[in-house]
Amino acid sequence: MPPAASQRASSTSSPSGKGELAELKTQLRQLAGSRAPGVEDVKRELYKKVISYMTIGIDVSPLFSEMVMCSATSDVVLKKMCYLYVGNYARVHPDLALLTINFLQKDCQDEYPMIRGLALRSLCSLRVQNLVEYLVGPLRSGLKDVHGYVRTVAVLGVLKLYHIAPIACTDNDFPAMLKQLMLHDGDPQVMANCLCALQEILTQEGSNIEEAGLDKDFFTRKPIIYHFLNRIKDFNEWAQCLVLELVAKYVPEDPNETFDIMNLLEDRLQHANSAVVLATIKVFLNLTMSMADVHQQVYERIKAPLMTLVSSGSAEQSYAVLCHLHLLVMRAPILFSSDYKHFYCRYSDPSYIKKLKLEMLTAVANENNTYEIVTELSEYAANVDVAIARESIRAVGKIALQQYDVNAIVDRLLQFLEMEKDYVTAETLVLVKDLLRKYPQWSQDCIAVVGNVSSKHVQESKAKVALLWMLGEYALDMPDAPYVLEGFVESWTDEDSPEVRLELLTAVAKCFFRRAPETQRILGEALAAALADAHQDVHDRGLFYYRLLQHGVESAERVINPPKQAVSVFADMQNSEIKDRIFDEFNTLAVVYQQPSYMFLDKEYRGPFEFSDDASTNASATESSETMLAGQRVDASDNDLLLSASEKEYTKGVVATNGSSSYVAPSSSTMDGMGVLAAPTQTSFPAVGFAIDDLLGLSLHTTPPEPAPAPPPLVLNAKPVLNPAAFQQKWRQLPVASTQEYTLTPQAVANLTGPQALLRHMQAQLIHCIASGGQAPNFKFFFFAQKSDASAGLGYFLVECIVNVTARKCTSNYKTDESNMLESFASIFQSAILKFGS
Template structure:
């Protein structure tokens, strides 16, 4: 309602903004957003009044809520008033160092807006882009690369240190960000690599096409064909790319020939593109099948498609000589078709084919001459007249009669047909002057007074050339050679032949012309540039930072820990320091310099901040113990499938002895046969990328009715992907798989209520997922909630000073990201389930699993 009022009375509403200005902090966030939208829309019309709100935005940039900070920056950068450029620059600088990746993402968007408003700020914006390119958050990556492409696409040196990081982040970036990064990396690779070795190839179609060797590029064909199941807009772009590829590499798409058959429901633009691809893929082996398919297409009610099919048949006839006669005979049969458009298109194609072998087909020319009485399409009539004129000496009886008929209708013919009548008359005048001299002079007289100046010009030219007089020049002697010279046969080529120099998937490739803003791919360099520019300098971190003037205090409980635990801690800290080297060092330097304080001075990314929080939590709070260990087992191998060998597995919820990042899995093997089973071991492993597995030692033998329990460790990489492997015996191998529930990917964390609230505040906004639960009041007892939550997830209980709030804390096994679960009881029979974590995918899955468990009785 408010937005409608603002929209309808925008000329007078700026006076109300002063009232908003004075009480902006007390306004609801939803109202703030509407005011923001209004300001963006109408600020340019009343710039002086719009400037009143700038101070409000500056205060909003310091708001604790990251959504408010991001909205303020977004609106401030959208107000196109040149006088506030310095304020915008300062706001972008501060936002680029914000703790929230969402705010940093909006800072990257604001860079593009500021650059379009004031291009002179380019150098300062490049410095911010360079800083944001080092950001490790997937939320920021796509936006900052877009800003890079907009502001300084030629500064390839900024990409060197971030090249490998962008490649690694690519799979986790949102879709539009992936598109931008892929295009940028494609341009980058073409300037940095000498030849298309597979080390530089990524799993993207256009990247494979432009960079990969031919032996590797075939992998993209199946993926592109699969995209043809999408909507027509996607099909159109994909088919254009395939049409370009199929010209040079037919073998890539030949196995999928039937996928390009035309369907009756396809729109015309899709049908024509599929025809183009079928033509490119045609060869001696499949041409007979394709011609039968084309015969069906010619009968289509879509006349444009039918005409395109006839053109396709002509191209097949020129490219595959074995079927030239077959195609020509088929086209001649089409001359008797009832549809005039089909006949006309057939005439045009036959004319092109006859140019290649005119001597052999005199009968066809005679047949086409008879069609002049019925065909009215100008292009077809002009083609017939051109053919008769070129072969007038082979049809001496027919050509003069055709000239006589066309002379009668000369004044009513199309301009294209008139030109060919003039040419026919000139050729017959030179070869059969006795019969056609008067007819030709009559036609020349008609052309002399035609309304079209091209016709009049051609008439005067021909008269001076073929009718000698005192003013005739030397060219008159060569008139016959000029008019009856052997013409080269036309080349029937694909319209996609020259599109391969445009980058696939771009607007320029689609339009077949260079679009504004298109960046051409560079040629491969003769010598490879120095590859060391992409090496990132690793700075070793200090083990522990101590403020100046304070002595380091020894931990009084240090002696309590065993040597083995100390070794594990040291190895863990060293591995953490390697993965977080660059950005943490930069933050330590900023803190020690003392130049600035507060949140705005920290420039770490979302994942980096999460790792630091977990590191602090693990040191200050320590590892928790499982609240509850469910005894539920899962079938790994049924005794019928395993030929008597049965296997079950369960998750004991204890630290894995094989690695800190692995989930402990216990497998119970049972021999249900009356014979012993020998050499039980794990065979071939089929694991997703990044997943690791530590298998149990081979079991020499398992006695009849015997049972044994073994332990394994699996690094699921914080995902619920299946770990597939083979469980083998001496004689057989059985394919089995383990899929972890999301709750088993966690380890409990012990922390105080104060620490919980602090961590929860840092994981708000985009990192918070919540839902409402409805259940009977008896299901909301503390013991019931504790048991139900612990049954689903391996979490630790956090002490709570409120009876209606239950808190649980855990961290993911692989990355150590905090997972905070809150169940807040409301009035009646409702409760609020809240999960705070950087791992939003895991949070959504855990939310779906907890909700029905807490709701049921």
């Protein structure tokens, strides 16, 4: 391609450098005062090009004066594009915004109402503090304009002015003017905008507009409520929702007034807009809260509109309506029990709607419809969507738990075990366990089927726990119970879940009390494995059982396997107070989230900490550590950046094992001063324990296990990639694996006048800094490194390093997902720190 052609191609793609911008500026300047035929079309094309450049992020602010000069036209399309351009650059370049005042004020007096309204909206959207004085006159004229569109824009302009300069807004009596328009204007959209603007002004802290006759209770007074109710049919859907929200807060003087309002709003229940229908339902529910009989009739009346909305519209709308219907079903299931077929899942329903319908089917099940509902749910168990299949099985189990005559339901539940699908078997075993806890009389039928389930087909931890509970509790009814437990004990070291190991230990002990000869050896092996287990809870329970057996088998049985009573009611995940709070916030996101608003709005309920803006700005996964340091310095005492491990998760000398616990069993078989036993030895127990050791086959002179092979030498990745967000997530998830404290050399302290020297030194050792901060004498650093042969997202070592230069102390808290290499990395890190300054 010739050079000239290549230059033309590059200049037309984007205004790189001065060439394209200069050309656009020249063309716009030539067209500014032109009245030639067709000039408007040329302007449109140039404006479109400028707007397209602005949209993709190219700075076209040098064309500001030319764009303003070309705005002297009656073409509404050109006006709109010019106003869009001006509004975009006015906040970035407030000095340029002064150039727009004259032509915007002139357009506010144009003969066409559309141009007047657009100009006034653009003038109020500049939101520049220095231009407030220029807004007062156009706004005052706009509120008195003869055209409704201009008044509508002016009302929202008053609200924008209030956010910029509240004092200027109230001093010019704009709230009082809005009040007059709201009560006397003939345009319903103007009234609605006045209502919205005044409500927002009243909700602002420190709003002082009482001189205008406005206070917090103004909108819940009877004349105001009836003023809007009588004109509600003239409003659009958005304005109707505003009015209905007001009515929902109104307290009628007597029941007759309640019925009058409900009769007036009766036709709103047939509205096509779901928001209007839900807002009307909220009014009906709130007005009749103290009238029990009428409140129940309201439930009957609102069923049909809600069912209609669920079956029509988009999936998202159906879900939102279904959430509100679910809330009502949970409060009054008997009223919806005859409509259970409306909650059957359709093939085309998304999974989130199916899940909600399953919960509703569970809630409305009673003696009359249980068989039909369980039959339908049983079909879902074979659904290709595994999550829905699981939910359907849980729904059958919940129905079985809440019904007294569960014979047919139990048969359906047990048939799921014949499907030979791992996830079906897992969910069924959990539900059978809960069923036996509540209805022990069904043990004979259930255990006969559960006994035929092969333990090899049970893979999920919760299913193993359920199966082990039944093996221990009903060992006499299951002939193969000791031998199945023996298989679990033999694979003790292969079991990752501590919950399964805990339940296995208990199940073996229960089986021993019922069938001692067959289980004696298994119990000994289980106790030995538990006492050597690295998980603290498993170790402690094994030690507890061992000491109970030392005291006597009868005493141990009274503690481990006492007589049990049937469970009457299972704990509900959500208490009644929370449900009432959600119901009080009907027709809000609280119903969709199934949480009161304070749980997702208040900061104290939002969950764990997050990185501050300073620590996460301008950082990307491909940046080097040296680049990240610029702009990422943080205050070492800022707990919002990262929680101090020394304060929150400090556990001295602890190394996590398998990521499940921070406890490591002692290597030597000794008992400390507190009586904590690591493993049974001949000198660890009094003589009374020898019989138990012999009985259970606990060898007191076992051959020590071969030492584990030494891990390969640790080699660090020279260019690890870890952005602040990923660092934060890993830091929050991983436990503190180890803590070290050592003394710095005088040379290191002398060089630590600022953090940069240390960061460069550590980076040379392939240990990179993600954030740092503090002032002398205290500094805080967050380092990370990665194992060279680790796969993506793994093999990271995270360190919180706290340095006190006065005491010459350095405390390091380590977290890692490579626990077997932690000792090697800690040695590398300590060596790097101690070499600093040498």
